[in-house]
Amino acid sequence: MNTQQPLDIQAYLQATVLKRIGNRAVRKALEENRRLGIPNVYSHNGELYYELPNGKITQKDPFNNRDMPRVE
16 A cells, blocks of 8 residues: 655646756756767666767776776
């Protein structure tokens, strides 16, 4: 039996607006990364996938051999 109270309409509408804003921000970031030649990183079923600037999808980390500080 479901014991959760239904979401009121105002909360639902606000959630849809926030979701739309978040989705647009993600699309914009993905497009900007492609424009700058930065690989996009995705996670699916706990596995990381990298979309390279040429459109190829790989699981090999393209950042592995870079001379940049790693964020822990």
